[in-house]
Amino acid sequence: MVLPQFSLRMVLGLVAVLGFVSLVMSRGLQGSAWAMGATMALAALVFAFLAYAAAFGLVFVVSKVFQRQAIPRRLSRVGTTGADSLSAPPRDNSNLVPPPASESL
Secondary structure, eight states, X not given: OOOOOOOHHHHHHHHHHHHHHHXXXXXXXXXXXXXXXXXXXXXXXXXXXHHHHHHHHXXXXXHHHXXXXXXXXXXXXXXXXSTTOSOOOOOOOGGGSOOOOOXXX
């Protein structure tokens, strides 16, 4: 497993951002209207992220519990006709070739 590598610059930046968030939250608790709004918006974003993560975790666990076993497909012989035949007509790729460049002066 690859461990995440944290640099000193990233840790100091995270501390600075969280210090600013803490300052805004303390101003919100002191009664400043703009800080209350910013705190509620940040709390809503965090709550939404946690709800999305919980929904993903629930779906992941349910998909692992009710996982179907892969059923091997029966391959048909080349040259037979039918819906599950492996032989298909060649594709026309002539429209994928770009036109030659025109030389105009």
